Amino acid sequence: MxxxxxxxxxxxxxxxxxxxxxxxxxxxxxxxxxxxxxxxxxxxxxxxxxxxxxxxxxxxxxxxxxxxxxHSDQFEHPNERRLDLLLFLLSIAPCKTSIQKISERYFVSQSSILNDFKHIEKKLVPYGIRLSRTNEGTFISGDQFSLYRLMAVIIESYLTQIGDPFCQYDIPDSIKDIQVKNGRLAEIKQILHEFQEEQDLLLDQPYYLTLFCSLLSIIEKQAHHLQLFPNEEIIYEQIDDSSAIYPMVRSLAEKLEKHFSFQLKHYEMLNLYYILKAYKLNSRFLLNQQSEVLLNNQVIALADQLISRVSRNSGYRFTEDRELRERLTMHLHSMVYRLNHQIYIINPILKSIKTNFSNIFQLVRFSANELMEEGIYDKHLTDEEIGYITLYFQISYDDRFVNQIPILIECTSGVGTSHMLSEKIRKNFPNIHINKIIAQERIKQSDYEDVELVISTVKTHSISDKPTILVSPILNEDDKYKIDQFIKDYYKNQVIIYNR
The missing domain is CATH 1.10.10.10 (Winged helix-like DNA-binding domain superfamily/Winged helix DNA-binding domain)
Structure with a gap:
């Protein structure tokens, strides 16, 4: 028309x-x-x-x-259309489209679309990306991580609006107050739900969001027959079809291809492979011996250098903390793989980390930048990655300066929801010390020896007779009440023992 x-x-x-x-x-x-x-x-x-x-x-x-x-994407207000248009442009970036095609997509005039662009540009500013219009078309330009970060905010807003209880991302009011109406999001959510059930997985929120963004980008580009630029079809490593990750990638790809009636391109398969492999590395489920050896050497050296540099810059003796070295090395194993393959995970609690642990965050970021400037590590660490590393140093710092009730957090894996839970516990219960955060698959009897309480997000519980409280990762009011009662009883018993 x-x-x-x-x-x-x-x-x-x-x-x-x-x-x-x-x-x-x-x-x-x-x-x-x-x-x-x-x-x-x-x-x-x-x-x-x-x-x-x-x-x-x-x-x-x-x-x-x-x-x-x-279709759930009928827009009752221009702001709903603008938010959907923003999500669409983010999902096809860096590919271009035309104002005419956008006009036909939303059945509004081109002048309305031009007006929408003015509203969209304001939302892009905090993320360091911009809306570009050239003779070749209209597109959003910026680094892939910044694009995914804003996509994740919109997706999290959608998940929150439909009642997902695990959404913890800091969503700005300019997005949170607008209804997200996009039929693709419901379809992707269902596909990911079925995929996790079939593979017996529970993706941590950062990987869930990264995978969600990647799937939306694949679907929209396929639907509009858009191709990446040749230099963006980067191959870091070929898919190992004998690895444990390959059946997972193939299963997810088949679900997409069947539901949306298209065939994934090779570089799209590679992207899914890298994301899922990074997730498995995060769980220390290593996928081939050769990559394990190469990564271990780099990771161990990086962990030692980072701990040494933070210790020197702060004056704290982090180098004496063996558990810090062990936990940080485990985390960096996945981080190094992610950065080597340009897989950028989202940190849903970054704002809270910067607010509550600002000193340690700035210290870690300064130290990491020193290592990069000196050529000790050649990859830039995003604030998201710095935020996760901060949590490990913060735990070590608290161990030495706070006298608290020692507890263990037992979870499905070691990064996402468990750290969100630990932050909420620290905020709500200053007299509790989180001694360890351990995934259920790696837990040992000895891990329970120096704790007074186990707080678990795992329904099928454990090998210990220690007091255990089963909680939601979001730590609801009932969970807080149970923990508070334990603390009261704990200190009451301590007084009784002392008086004896």
Missing amino acids: NKRQCEIIEILLGERRFVTASELAERLAVSRKTIYRDMQDIGNHCSAYRLTKKENNGYLLEIWEEEESA
Whole structure:
């Protein structure tokens, strides 16, 4: 359809009443004959709408009820359309589209789209990315991680709106207050749900969001027949079809291909392979012996250098903390792989880390930048990665300066929800010391020896007779009450023992 026909549709949908040809002709500065021809084209080609004509009354345009019920992305407010347009542009970046195609996508005039761009540009500023318009098309430009970070914010807002209890991302009001309406998101959520159930996985939130963003990008580019630039189809390592990760990648790919009726390109398969391999490395489920040896050497050296540099810059004796070295090395194992393969995970609690642990965060970031500037480690660490590393140093710092009830947090894995939980516990219970955070698959009987309480997010519990409280990763009010009762009873018993 042409620009004028899009404007007619926008007028009729906005008025929600019969509008005469004369009125339309006057508003658009054309003849009534032109309006008659336009209305005939609209009636013949717009299957998404029901056009009703009444003599002397004019035209009424309505969305088909079956179409309205089948699609959740009908926008009641321009801000909803703008947010969806922003998500669309992020998902196809760095590929370009045209204002004409966007206009046809949303059935609004090109002038409305240009106005939408002004609102979108304001949302891009905090993320260091920009909306670019050239003769070749319109696109969002910026580094891939910044694009994913903003995509993740919108996806998290959607998940929060539909009642997902594990969303912890700091969502700005400019996005949080707008209803996210995009049918793709519900489809991806269902696919990821089925995938995790079949593979017996529980993806940590950072990997869940990264994978969610990647799937949305694949789907939108496939749907609009968009190709990456040749220099962006980077191959870091080929897929090892004998590895434990390959069946997982193949299963996820088949779900996408069956649901959306397309075939994944090789570089899209590689991207999924790298994300899922990084996730498994995070769980120390290493996938081939050769990469394990290479990574271990680099990781051990990096962990030692980082601990040494933070110790020197702070004056704290972090080098004496064996558990810090062990935990940090385990974490860096996955981080090094991620950065080597340009897989950028989202840190849902970054703002809280910067606020609550600002001194340690700044210390770790300064030390990491020193290592990069001196050529000891050649990859830039994003604030997201610095935030995770900060948590390990913060735990070590608290061990030496705070006298608390020692507890163990037992979780499904070692990074995402467990650290969100630990932060909430520290914030709500200053007299509790988190001695260890351990994934259930790695836990040993000896891990329980120096703790007074086990706080677990794992329903199928453990090998210890220590007091155990089962909680949600979001630490709801019932969870807080149970922990508070334990603390009261613990100190009451300590007083009784002392008086004896």
